[in-house]
Amino acid sequence: MAILLGCIADDFTGGTDLAGMLVKAGMRTVQMIGVPREPVGDGIDAVVVALKSRTSPAGEAVEESLAALRWLREAGCRQFYFKYCSTFDSTPKGNIGPVAEALMRALGADFTIACPAFPVNGRTIYKGHLFVGDILLSDSGMKNHPLTPMTDANLVRFLQTQIEGKAGLVDHAVVSKGADAIRERFARLKAEGCNFAVPDAITNDDLMAIGEACADMPLVTAGSGIALGLPQNFRKLGLLPENLAADALPPTGGLRAVIAGSCSIATQGQVAVMREKHPAFNIDPLELARGRDMAGEALAWAKGKVEKAPVLFYATAAPEAVKAAQARLGAEKAGHLVENALAAIAQGLIAQGVGQMIVAGGETAGAVVKALGVTGLRIGPEIDPGVPWTTAITGNADETPLALALKSGNFGAPDFFLKAWDRLGNG
């Protein structure tokens, strides 16, 4: 069966977030890292192509997004979804407006929505104004963001600065009446010359109604919230089975290891909990800078241990130690030394028979994924909010799948590294 929903996410963690939402909503989903070269396998309902286009120059973001769209169209997707941040991270120059309009042109679409709302995470839209928790976006910490400072919470007005067309509001009074009323309002806005509707959304019910009203749109642009409301449209058409175990992964086996390169508070706690019960090897950036082959030492150390129980490799350190290393080496060099060592350890561990691996830290995960030649991830069951198990797509379909859990530094409960294995349910 062809892929139903083709998504383009403007950053990696945003892509993961969307992919997780789609799985929860009952779609079997893979996340591809960058524009893919190969087709994905069968039995997939949604593909998320994760780009790094949020803060690149608008022209580059457009080109990359169009390349992703071409691939998704070739994969046979029926509907397309441009995913951006729920705080609408962008500048008056873009990239949300220019990318959305370029995708619309390519698809021959004359109307879409712009809806970053995600009520369960405190992102609501009322009278076109985006709230973060109880305060306006422009009063939130986002006003000081180093790359995309958000100083206007009025999404209709702000989007208008980024687009060539025209944006209009779908007021909550309309949204609360349901999908038919929203569709009518879309038609009216279109007649008034708008190509974008900004719908208010305060609750998940609002998102469901908006999602239903978008059933016939070639392109939807939104945060990940609308992902709740789209799968029902495919079910109604008989294209998506009810009660699909969308998070079921192919069986993985092999040995177990954790690689932690994050120094975030949550990861510090998780490392401390795992160290009490499992063998653990510390990677020190100052030793790496002296030229010590800590990756080689770590892999030799692991032999005889990793066969018995999960082992931990960590560079995770308290803020004082991180600052000291950075003062000696520079933050970037310290980071790269650590990332390279952890990536080499990950590679060596696969050779030693590791088949289930947790990686903590966004940059660290990026380095590991690159070293392992991972081009995509099939999204499986969630371990803690925002962190699913996945299986790696490597372009070599003959390999036994590698289970990977890529954890953002600050995500997960203190016992994350201990309990995660149970969620795999095999191996």
Ligand code: ADP
């Ligand atoms: P997070 O998701 O918590 O931000 P990242 O992996 O994205 O984690 O970033 C952590 C960065 O800190 C990485 O570049 C990593 O290599 C670096 N790092 C890890 N341990 C140390 C350390 N002990 N000293 C200096 N830098 C470190």
